Amino acid sequence: MDVNINEICLYFSAKRLSIKVFLAVFSAFYGVFVRRNRTKSACKGKEVFEMYFRNEYPRPQLRRDDWVALNGKWQFCFDKEITDKTAVTSGQTELSQTINVPFSYQYAASGIGVTDYYAGMWYKRNFTLGKAQTSRSALLCFNAVDYECSVWLNGVYVGGHKGGFTPFTLDVTAQMQEQNTLVVYCRDTMDDTVARGKQSWRDNGKPFGCWYTPNSGIWQSVWIEFFDGDYVDYVGFKPDPATGNVETELDTGLGVATEVQIDVTFGGKRVGGGKFMLDGVHNKFTFEACDAEFANSHLWDVAEPNMFDVDVTLFAQGKAVDVTHTYFGFRTVAVDEHGAVLLNGKPLYQRLILDQGYFAEGGLTAESEEMFKRDIELSIAMGYNGARKHQKLEDPYFYYYADRMGYLVWCEMPSAYRFESDEQLNLASEWQHIVRTVVNNPSVICFVPLNESWGVEQIVNDKAQQRFASAMYYLTKALDGTRLVSTNDGWEYVDDTDIVGIHDYSFSGDGFAEKYRRDALDDIVPAGRRLFANGHKYHGQPVLFSEFGGIAMQRDATASEDWGYNSKAQNDDEFYTRYANLMTNLHKMWFSGFCYTQLTDVQQEINGLLDQHHNPKFDIATIRKLTTG
Incomplete structure (x- = not known):
């Protein structure tokens, strides 16, 4: 059953039907998830x-x-x-x-x-x-x-x-x-x-x-899979819609294969590809997926996430030894001279939700791959067009559904917390693998190698830590220059960043416009931290409010350590008033978007729009109206 929550929400909103009716329909469609999201005590042994x-x-x-x-x-x-x-x-x-x-x-x-x-x-x-x-x-x-x-x-x-x-x-x-x-x-x-x-x-x-x-x-x-003689170890695509060509990096596992056949299909019809000679383990070549006109009329976008499917067949001595199936999307991400983010050459306003990827029964592991699709559908229904996947490389199915559903993603490096040579080695090594892992996912438009100076706590003054941040920026751009980078999201940026993300958990947004004037960014101190490290300054990059909100409900607090940002809302009306105040003020500003904290409750942090079982806590139509302005 393939159900679009966004369409259901819009239908009920248009018909002015009650949220109770909506939730009844929602529960009918997603009863399977309710059954899976039982409490710890209800699920034991063989069950x-x-x-x-x-x-x-x-x-x-x-x-x-x-x-x-x-x-x-x-x-x-x-x-x-x-x-x-x-x-x-x-x-x-x-x-x-x-x-x-x-x-x-x-x-x-x-x-x-x-x-x-x-x-x-x-x-x-x-x-x-x-x-x-x-x-x-x-x-x-x-x-x-x-x-x-x-x-x-x-x-x-x-x-x-x-x-x-x-x-x-x-x-x-x-x-x-x-x-x-x-x-x-x-x-x-x-x-x-x-x-x-x-x-x-x-x-x-x-x-x-x-x-x-x-x-x-x-x-x-964990799984085991089979091949004959040699195998595709890695394939990375860099599609260019200006030409319809795709620059390709292909690594074979054993270096035995001598040829590769690329077959590109769109909507089940072959549109391009070719056969190329291989020489050892590491190979680079460019194939024509389609002509430029077709590529530009079938771009990957939020409204129309067009995908091109690819079969990759390795040959050794004329015999097919491995067949893999993958995909890519044509799209461009850039910044214009006015500091606006462009998707396919058009201004992009990002309405992101902070998604930490925690699940009640599995922690970092989703109880079902279908939960990723459901999370994205709920996010879209609430007016969001993407997520900042926070401090985690997510399960591959999250990126798969984001690709297929036109959902924007920021990919973030999980932090370490002590700056020394071991940390630098560990982060740089694992970050390279993360970047390569998501290279073919068109939904990923921004990388975040550092967050809130975690692991580089003295970056505001420490030149070594500033150089490390710059090194992570250039390492990321060397691996993948097709996406943007927010080098140290939140504050204490170095010059080397494509985006500036501000974290501010103020109770009210009434002072945002005056505080965050474009001409004042070098001097502001969100959360008591300078926006730029000493010796670095703002150079006109796009600015997003990349963390704010975090409003918790008093009714969700069951232990003394349960918390949200600022005081807990006592009822739905108070929550909507505070949420509306923040959103209304942000919509008036010159920023390129925002990221609200957060999608779900996570253990003691109870400030999600969904509960820890990923079920809605509020009226979806009301949240959508306030989110979209």
Whole structure:
């Protein structure tokens, strides 16, 4: 069932029907989500594995047809229980617990739900493959493991990974059998020099302020997929609508393939492509996807998110050895001489919502990939045209639905919190992987390598930290010059930034116009912090109010630590009055847009427009009217 909440909302608003009727229809369409969003106490034992089974193909941006899901029930234990690690890695040891992968042990959907901190944890999974599959080559794929891991298949070490937010694959062809035992050791850390995002590192992960219970170990999907002889390891597109051409970077896993066939289709009809010679692992070439006229009449846009599908076929010695399916969109993002953001050459006013990507039962892991579509539909229904995905590289399905639904995205680096050489190495390394991961998603229009000086706390005066911020800007632009960069979103910017984002959680917006005059930006101090670091100044970039609001409701506070910004609203009328005041004042200003805090309640931070189960807390039509002005 494919339902557009935006259209439903507009229909009910036009007909002047009550919100109660709207919510009744909403519940009928989305009862499946209500059933999935039960409380922790209502979902135990076998029910967890039935309710929270992520069985969709995990990587819609680069798909293979022949694959096997490895999500679901695994054996599990904490490292403190293990005395003979060799016996575990060989697959001889049975582990003491079961866990529902890909959910972290701290959250209810895992079937464990223990929030105590454990540095090490073990996973084990037995699985069977058919003879046709074992006759092929195989890749073992992980979408995310926090923070680092080592992997054994049938007693043989096959590789590992470091970095809690980025995907990786391992070639396990030599170890694969019909009957297989997979063992994964994960080590999480409270180290504040690694990319943590919103995961608490204090008091062994105890939530505080706007930081939450961590997600340790495997927290995104695991699967195995098959190829013959060589495989596409990475493909990155840079489409140019001025010509209809697509500059392409393609890495093969083994360097064996000698040719690649590109087939581009639009609406099921082939419109372009070509065949190209390959030379080793790393390759670059340009293909014609269509002519310039067709490209410019089929741009990716918020109102019309046109997508071009691509089949990539590798050949070795004239034989097809790997077929993958991907996509791209033609669009441009730029800034004009007046400091306005342009999408496809037209001014773009961004109405963004801060989306931290937390879920009641899964933490950083959504209980269902359908929840991303629902979140986007609800956001659009409330008048927003995009999200600042905050402190997280999200599940690939979020970007997939954003691409397909015309929903703008800011992609942000999860922060570390202590400036030293280890932090610089960790952030620069993982950030490069993040940028490459979303390169083909046209919905992503802006990168945020640093937020609110987290991890660079002395940047206002410290030249080394200022140079690091500039380095992150230029590193990002070197990797992908087609998108904008907000270098240190919130305050204490360096000169090197494409966008200036201001964070101001004032109770009222009545003073915004006077405070944030264009000619006063060098001197303002939002939240008591200078907008620009010493020695740096405003150069006419687009300005967005990229965090504000955060209004909590008194009725949602169930514990003393539950909070929002400023005082809690006592009822809906007070909330609407405050929300309207902020929005009305922002709509009058010269800014290029805004980002309201926030989409959902997250644990102790109860200032969402949706609750922690991602259900609406307010009248959607009223919110939409105020958001859009």
